[in-house]
Amino acid sequence: MTEKRKYICWFYSVPGMGSRTMDKLFARCPDAEEAFCAGESLWRQVLTARQTEQLRSFAKCISPDELWGRIKDNNTRFVMRTDEAYPGRLRNIPDPPYALFVKGELPVQGRLSVAVVGARDCSEYGRYVAEGIGRAMGECGVQVISGMARGIDGISQNAVLEAGGRSFGVLGCGVDVCYPSSNRPLYEKLCEQGGVLSTHPPGTEPRPQHFPPRNRIVSGLADALIVVEAREKSGTLITVDMALEQGKEVYVVPGRVTDRLSDGCNRLIKQGAGVFLSPEDFLRELREGWQCGRGKAAQGGSLTAPEGLSGRLAQLAPEYRKVYEALDFAPLSVEQIRRRLEGEYSGPGLLAMLMSLCVERLAVQKSPGHFCLSGDVQ
Amino acid sequence: MFCKILSGGIAGVSACFVWVEVDMDRGLPCFSMVGSLGSGVRESRERVSVALKNTGFAMPAARVTVNLAPADVRKEGTAFDLPIAIGILQAMSYFPGTAAENILFLGELGLNGELKKVHGVLPIVQAAAAGGVRQCIVPEANAGEGAVIPGIAVRGASSISQVLDFLQQGSGEEQERILPRTVTDAEKLLKTQERCEEDFEQVNGQELAKRAAEIAAAGFHNLLMTGPPGAGKSMIARRIPGILPPLTVKESLEVTGIYSVAGLLEGGQALVTARPFQNPHHTVSRSALVGGHAQPKPGLISLSHRGILFMDELPEFGKAVIDSMRQPLEEHRVRIARAGGNVTYPADFMLVCAMNPCPCGYFPDRNRCRCSETQIQRYKSRVSGPIVDRIDLWVELQAVELSRLQGACREESSGLIRRRVEGARARQQERFAQTGYRFNADIRAEDMERFCPLGAGERRVMDQIYRSLQLGARAYHRVLKVARTIADLAGEESIREEHLLEASAYRPGEV
Numbered sequence: 001m002t003e004k005r006k007y008i009c010w011f012y013s014v015p016g017m018g019s020r021t022m023d024k025l026f027a028r029c030p031d032a033e034e035a036f037c038a039g040e041s042l043w044r045q046v047l048t049a050r051q052t053e054q055l056r057s058f059a060k061c062i063s064p065d066e067l068w069g070r071i072k073d074n075n076t077r078f079v080m081r082t083d084e085a086y087p088g089r090l091r092n093i094p095d096p097p098y099a100l101f102v103k104g105e106l107p108v109q110g111r112l113s114v115a116v117v118g119a120r121d122c123s124e125y126g127r128y129v130a131e132g133i134g135r136a137m138g139e140c141g142v143q144v145i146s147g148m149a150r151g152i153d154g155i156s157q158n159a160v161l162e163a164g165g166r167s168f169g170v171l172g173c174g175v176d177v178c179y180p181s182s183n184r185p186l187y188e189k190l191c192e193q194g195g196v197l198s199t200h201p202p203g204t205e206p207r208p209q210h211f212p213p214r215n216r217i218v219s220g221l222a223d224a225l226i227v228v229e230a231r232e233k234s235g236t237l238i239t240v241d242m243a244l245e246q247g248k249e250v251y252v253v254p255g256r257v258t259d260r261l262s263d264g265c266n267r268l269i270k271q272g273a274g275v276f277l278s279p280e281d282f283l284r285e286l287r288e289g290w291q292c293g294r295g296k297a298a299q300g301g302s303l304t305a306p307e308g309l310s311g312r313l314a315q316l317a318p319e320y321r322k323v324y325e326a327l328d329f330a331p332l333s334v335e336q337i338r339r340r341l342e343g344e345y346s347g348p349g350l351l352a353m354l355m356s357l358c359v360e361r362l363a364v365q366k367s368p369g370h371f372c373l374s375g376d377v378q
Numbered sequence: 379m380f381c382k383i384l385s386g387g388i389a390g391v392s393a394c395f396v397w398v399e400v401d402m403d404r405g406l407p408c409f410s411m412v413g414s415l416g417s418g419v420r421e422s423r424e425r426v427s428v429a430l431k432n433t434g435f436a437m438p439a440a441r442v443t444v445n446l447a448p449a450d451v452r453k454e455g456t457a458f459d460l461p462i463a464i465g466i467l468q469a470m471s472y473f474p475g476t477a478a479e480n481i482l483f484l485g486e487l488g489l490n491g492e493l494k495k496v497h498g499v500l501p502i503v504q505a506a507a508a509g510g511v512r513q514c515i516v517p518e519a520n521a522g523e524g525a526v527i528p529g530i531a532v533r534g535a536s537s538i539s540q541v542l543d544f545l546q547q548g549s550g551e552e553q554e555r556i557l558p559r560t561v562t563d564a565e566k567l568l569k570t571q572e573r574c575e576e577d578f579e580q581v582n583g584q585e586l587a588k589r590a591a592e593i594a595a596a597g598f599h600n601l602l603m604t605g606p607p608g609a610g611k612s613m614i615a616r617r618i619p620g621i622l623p624p625l626t627v628k629e630s631l632e633v634t635g636i637y638s639v640a641g642l643l644e645g646g647q648a649l650v651t652a653r654p655f656q657n658p659h660h661t662v663s664r665s666a667l668v669g670g671h672a673q674p675k676p677g678l679i680s681l682s683h684r685g686i687l688f689m690d691e692l693p694e695f696g697k698a699v700i701d702s703m704r705q706p707l708e709e710h711r712v713r714i715a716r717a718g719g720n721v722t723y724p725a726d727f728m729l730v731c732a733m734n735p736c737p738c739g740y741f742p743d744r745n746r747c748r749c750s751e752t753q754i755q756r757y758k759s760r761v762s763g764p765i766v767d768r769i770d771l772w773v774e775l776q777a778v779e780l781s782r783l784q785g786a787c788r789e790e791s792s793g794l795i796r797r798r799v800e801g802a803r804a805r806q807q808e809r810f811a812q813t814g815y816r817f818n819a820d821i822r823a824e825d826m827e828r829f830c831p832l833g834a835g836e837r838r839v840m841d842q843i844y845r846s847l848q849l850g851a852r853a854y855h856r857v858l859k860v861a862r863t864i865a866d867l868a869g870e871e872s873i874r875e876e877h878l879l880e881a882s883a884y885r886p887g888e889v
Contacts, residue, residue, distance in 0.1 A: 121751050123744055150751070260745045331742040333776045334586055347585040348864075352879035359842045359879070366742040367735055368604060368884065369586055369774030 007032035009071065009078045010064035012099050013201035016054055019081070019098035021047065036064060067201070074176050074202050077102045089113070093220040093246045097199045103175040104195030107168050107221050112286065113143040115218050115248075117239050118152025118228035123261050124364060125329030126229035127155055127375025129253050132303040133226060134159025134167075136279030140300055141165060145221045147172070147214060148190065152228045154183050155375075157190065167194040170217045172210035174202040212238050219243035224286055226276055227252045230264030237264055240273075249286070251276040259330070278302040312362065323353050324373075327363055331370035379403075381468045381475065384482045384511065385461035386502035387453050390674070390721030391635050393498065393505035397447040398458060398483075400465035405441035411462075413446030416454040416673070425456075425487045426463045433491035433539050438470060452719065454673055457496040460485030460515070463538055464545070473545040481513040482506045483541075484520070491538045495519035497641040500634050503527050515541055521560040522648030523638060526631065533557040562648040564627045576617050579791045583778060587614055590773035590884060592795050595621045596802035597818035597863030600707070600729040600768055602692070605775030606739045611732035612657075614775075615688040618730060619653040620792040622685075623800045629684045632724060636683055640676045654685030654727075660694040664702050674714045674721045679706050682727035692731040693760040700765050703729070707768045731769065733761070758886070770819060770856045771884040802866035818863045823855055830858045830873060839875045843882045857881045 011017055011025065011032065028046050029035040035042060043052045062070075071078060079085050080099040088109045090096045100106075107113050116133055118126055134156035137144050144160045146153040148169035160167040169190050173179050175198045178187040190196050199217070200210065215238050219225055225243040227250070230236040243250050251274040255262020269275055276282055279300030316324060326332075326340040334354065338345050345353075354371045357363035364374045383398045411423050423444075427437045444462055446453050461483040468478055484502060486494040495517050503514050503524035513531045516524050521534025535541045535557055544557045578588060587603060591614055594601040601618075603611045625633065633650045637643050643650070656678045658667060669677030679687055689695060706712040710726035736754045740747040749757075806817055809829060815821060821829050832840060844854055858873075861881035865873045 121744075258745065330744070333774075335583070335776055348589050348880050349876070351586065351883045352876040355843075355879040355883045359839075359846045359882075361846055365883065365885075367774055368772045368886065369776065370742045 004032050005078060005080070006064045006068040007036045008080065008099070009201075010036065010058075010062075010067050011055075013067060014054055014058045016051060019095065021051065022098045071101070071202060075103060076175055076202055079106065087221055089223070090217065090220045093216070096220070097217065100197050100199060101175050101201060102195055102197045104191045105166070105168075106195055106197065107143050107145065107166075111141065111143055113145060113222050114286075115145040115222035115225045115239070115243070116152065116156040116228065117146060117215075117218065117225065117236050119230055119234065119236065119261055120149055120151035120153075122151040122155070122229050123259070123329060124331075124366075124372045124375040125255070125259075126152055126261065128329060128373070129303060129375075130156040130228045131159045131375060133228070133276075133279060134165075135163045136283075136300045138163025138165025138167075140279070140283060142283070143168065143194075145170065145218055147211075147218055148179075148183055148186060148196065150180050150182065154186055156228070158186050161186070161189045161193050165193075168221065169194075169196040170214050170221065171196055171198040171206075172200075172214040173206035174198060174200050174204040176202040177205065179206040211235065215239040216242045216246075219248055220246055222248060224249035224251060224282075226282070227265055227268065227273075229253070229255065229261045230268075231261060232263040232267065234264050237268075240268060249274060251282060312360070316360075316362075320353060320357065323350070324357055324362055327357075327371060327373045329373050329375065331366040331372040333369050334371070337371065379469045379471070381465055381478075382447075383461040383465040383468070383478055384480075384506075385458055385484060386482060386505060387451065387457075388455070388498040388501060388639055389451070389719065391501055391639050391676070391680075391723055393502040394451065395482075395505070395509060396451075396453065396458070398461040398465050399445040399447055400462070400469045401443045401445075402438065402466070402469040403441050403443075407437075407439040407441065409437065409442045409444075411444040411446070413444075413449040414452045415446065416452060418456050419446070419453045419458055422456065422459050422462055422487075425459050425489065426466065428489045429459070429487040429491045429538060430463055430466065432489060433537070433542075435467065435470065435472070437466070442466065442469075452673075455497060456486035456494075457484045457498070457502075459487035460493060460517075460538070460541070463487060464541065467542060467545075472542060477545040480511060481515060482511050483515050485515070485517045485535070487538060493517040493535055493537055493541075495645055498639045499524045500526065500631070500638040503530060503532060504631075504635070506530060515544070515557065519645040522562050522646055523634065523643060525560040525562040526564050526634070526648055531559045534560050564630065564649060567649050568624060568627060568630055568651050576620060577792045578614075578617050578621065578795055579789050581610060581613055581617065581789060584610055584614065584775050587611075587773050587775045588790075588795075590771045591618050592621065592799060593860060593863050593867065593884075594618070594728065594730070594771050595795075596799045596867050597770075597806070597859065598728050598816070599770035599819045599860060599863065600731075601771045601773070602731045602733070602769045603773055603775055604733055604735045606777045607734065609775035609777055611775055612688070612690055615657075615686070615690075615730045615732065616655065617792060618686055618728070619655050621795045621799055622653050623796065623803055625651065625653060625684060633684050636676050636680050636724065640681060642681070654682050655688065656682040656686070657688045657690065660689070660691050662695070662699060664696070664699050667699055668702050668706060668712050668725075669714050669723050670716065672716060674716055674719070674723075676723045677712070679703060679712060679725040679727055680723040683724050684726060685728070687727045687729050689729070689731045692733040693757060697760065700761065704764045704768070707765075729769070731761075735774070766886070767852050770860050772886050773884055798867055801869065802863060805866045805869075818859050818866065821855075821859055821862070823851075826855055826858055830862045832873060832878075836873060836875055836878060839878055843878060847882060847885070849882075853885065856885075860884060 025046050043055050079102055087106050130152045138160040144167040146157050157167045175196050178184050219239050219242045225248055240250055252265045252268045253276045255265050283300040326337050358365050361374055363371050365371055380401045385396045385398050386393050387396045464483055486496050499516055499520040500523050504527050507527045507530040515533050515535055518534035518536045524532040544553055547553045630649050637650050658678050667677050668679055706725040711722055712725045713722045735741040736749040737757050738747055738749055861873045861877040864877040
C-alpha cells in the first residue's frame with residue numbers, strides 16, 4: 001500500500017494537479033505505480049498537453065522515491081481523502097482536496113472546531129478581541145483553525161496555544177516552510193500543540209495564488225467562522241464566501257462605523273451574519289451537540305475585562321487610572337488624550353505618564369506621538 | 379637681485395606659511411613661476427604683469443623667476459598675486475629691502491591693479507599671529523575677517539599702489555595714515571548680532587515637538603521629526619538655531635575659518651555671528667555633503683559646524699549619502715583623503731531630520747493610512763540603522779487643527795526657551811569641566827555610570843523600561859542621555875523617574 005501511496009503522492013505533488021485531474025487519471029488506470037511507469041503514452045490519453053508536459057518535467061526533477069523520502073524526513077504525513085484520518089468535515093465540502101500534507105495532528109472530528117480569521121494589519125482592538133477569543137476557545141477545548149498569517153490569524157492561534165488549547169494552521173505554502181517568518185515561534189508551537197497542514201508538497205514557496213484556495217480549507221475544517229476585523233475589500237471575505245458555500249455558520253465581531261478596518265465586518269452583519277458578542281454568547285449558541293469541557297472556564301466568559309487586568313488596574317494610582325481611561329483601542333495623539341482629560345496636564349508630564357502605562361504593558365506607543373490601549377493584556 | 383616675501387596657503391582649515399621668492403637677473407626677458415602651482419596660481423603671472431604695467435611699473439626686460447616655497451606643497455587660489463607683485467617691486471628696488479620684512483601679504487590682483495577678495499584669510503592670519511608675524515596686508519574686503527585675531531596688525535588695501543605707498547614710507551605714523559590698522563571687536567560683534575526673525579512664538583501647538591527641540595538644543599542631541607506633510611517640521615527646524623546659545627568667540631572663529639576657506643564670507647564680513655543652518659536638497663551628492671572634490675573643500679556638514687544640518691525628507695536622500703555621515707557624527711570631524719592630499723575638517727553639528735511616518739504620510743491613522751506594515755517597515759528601513767542609532771530624539775507632529783491656527787493663545791518665545799537651554803548648558807559645562815565632553819549627547823557608554831548615575835528607584839524603573847519596551851543597549855544609553863538633559867533643563871542634580879519615562883517616549887515607536 002505504501003508503495004502505491006508513494007506514487008499517488010508524486011502525482012499529487014505535480015504543480016497544477018487538482019483532485020479532478022487525479023480522479024480522471026486513476027479512473028483510467030487505478031494502479032498509481034502503473035500510471036507512473038506507463039509514462040507519457042498513458043498521460044497523453046487522459047490529460048491535456050500542458051499537464052503532460054508538467055508531469056514530464058516533474059519526473060525529470062524528482063522521482064517518487066526521493067519525494068517520499070523527503071516527506072518522511074520532514075516528519076510529514078500524506079493523508080488521502082480515502083484515509084480514515086482524513087478530516088470528516090473536509091470530506092463534506094464541495095470539491096474536497098484529494099489529499100493533505102500534515103505536520104503534527106489533524107482536527108478531531110468529535111470536538112467543536114472554529115475558524116478565526118481577520119485582517120493582517122489589524123488594530124489594537126482587533127488584537128484584543130482576537131486574543132480574547134483565542135484564550136476563551138483554548139480554555140473551553142475548542143479547536144481553532146486559522147491561516148497562521150500576520151495579524152488576527154496568528155494572534156488568535158497564539159492565544160489558544162498559550163491557554164493550553166489546540167490549534168491548526170492551514171498554509172499557502174509547504175508545511176515545512178514558515179511564512180511569514182516572524183511567526184516562527186507560533187509555527188513551532190503549532191506543530192507540537194496541534195498541526196499545520198497544506199495541499200502543497202513540502203518545499204513549496206508561498207505564492208499569492210495559493211491563498212484563496214487555502215481559505216476554502218480553513219472554513220472547511222471548521223464548524224463556524226469568526227471574522228474579527230476586515231476591510232471592505234479583503235481576503236477575509238473570500239473565506240466568508242467559502243464558509244457560506246460550505247454551509248458553515250459565520251459570526252462577525254462588530255466594529256465602529258468610523259473604523260475602516262471594520263467596514264467589511266459591519267457589512268456582513270447588515271447582510272445577516274451572526275453577531276459575535278462574547279465567547280460565552282457565541283459558545284452557547286453553538287455548543288449544543290458538542291462535547292466541551294465543564295466548569296466556569298468552559299462557559300467562554302466575556303471580552304470586557306480579563307481578571308488579571310482588573311487587578312492590575314486596581315493597583316494604578318488614580319491619576320494614572322484617569323489617563324488609562326482616556327485611552328482607546330484606536331491610536332490617539334497626546335494632544336487628543338489631553339483633551340479627553342479633565343484638569344491641567346503638561347505635555348511632557350502626560351508623556352511620562354503614558355510611557356509609564358506602556359512600561360506596565362497597559363498601553364502601546366504606536367508611533368512617537370500616538371498611544372492606544374494595549375490589546376495584549378496577558 | 380633676490381628677495382622673498384611672506385604669504386600663506388590653506389590645507390584643510392589650517393594654514394601654512396608660503397614664501398614667495400623672486401629672483402631678477404640679466405638674460406633673455408622672461409617671467410617663469412615654479413613651486414607645485416595649481417591653475418589659479420599659474421594664471422597669476424598674467425595678472426601680475428598686466429596689473430604692474432597698468433599701475434605704472436612696466437616689467438623689466440630681465441629674466442624673472444618666482445618660486446613658491448615650500449615647493450613640494452601644492453598651492454591653490456589667487457591670494458599669491460599680491461606677494462608676487464610686491465616681490466617683483468622689491469626686486470626692482472621700488473622700496474627699501476627691509477620694508478616688507480615681517481609682513482604677510484595676501485590678495486588677488488585685478489588687471490587695473492586693484493586688490494580683490496580672497497578665501498581663507500582668517501586661518502592664515504591666525505597662523506601668522508601664532509608664528510610671530512606682526513603685520514598683514516590683505517584686500518580691504520578681507521580686513522575685517524583678519525582683524526578678529528588679536529596680536530597682529532591687519533591692514534586692508536584697495537590697490538597695489540596703496541601698498542607700495544605704504545612700503546615706501548619710513549615712519550610708522552605715515553604708514554598708519556595710508557593703511558590704517560583695521561580693528562574688529564569680536565565680543566561686541568557677537569553681542570550686537572540681531573536675532574533671527576524666525577521665532578517659536580510663531581509656531582502654534584506642537585507642544586511635544588517644541589519640547590523635543592528644546593531638549594535637543596540643550597544637550598546637542600540629534601533630532602528626527604515625523605509627521606504628515608504641512609505639520610510644520612521645517613518650520614520648527616528653522617527655529618532651532620534661535621534657541622541655541624549664541625556662538626562664543628572661539629566657536630565663531632572656528633565657523634568663520636571654515637566659511638573663509640570655503641569662500642562663503644560676504645565682502646567685509648568679519649565673523650559668522652549666527653549659528654549655521656544648512657538645509658541641503660535630498661539630491662545632494664556625497665562629496666557636497668561631507669566634503670571632497672579633487673582639491674578638497676569643506677562639505678555641508680562642515681559648514682553646519684556648531685550649528686544645524688537639517689535634512690528634510692530623510693528617506694529620499696541616497697543611502698550612500700546618509701551612510702557617509704556615520705563617521706562624522708561619531709567623531710565630530712571628517713577626514714577626507716584624495717589624490718591631492720588628506721585633510722580634516724571639523725564637523726560638530728546637530729543633525730535634525732524630518733520624514734513622513736509612512737509612504738502616504740498618515741500612519742498611525744489607520745482609517746486614512748492604507749500602507750501595510752511591511753511597506754512602513756521598508757520605508758523606515760531606508761534610513762539605515764547606524765544613522766538611526768545616532769538619533770537620540772524621535773518626535774511626532776500632528777496635523778495642525780484650524781482652531782489652533784486661528785487661536786490667539788500665546789506661545790512661548792524663542793528667547794524664553796533659550797534661557798532654559800543656556801541654564802542646561804551651564805550645568806553641563808560644570809559637569810564636564812575636566813573632561814573632553816561638551817554635551818550630554820557626547821557621553822560614551824563607558825562614562826554613563828559616572829555622569830548619569832541612577833538611584834535605586836530610578837534603576838528599577840529603567841530596568842522595567844528596558845524590558846517592556848525591548849530596548850537594545852544603544853537605545854538604553856540614548857534614553858539615559860536624554861534623561862540627563864531633561865534633568866538639566868529641570869535644574870535637577872539627579873535623574874528622576876519622570877525624566878526617564880519622558881526620555882523613553884522619544885523613540886521610533888512600534889509599528
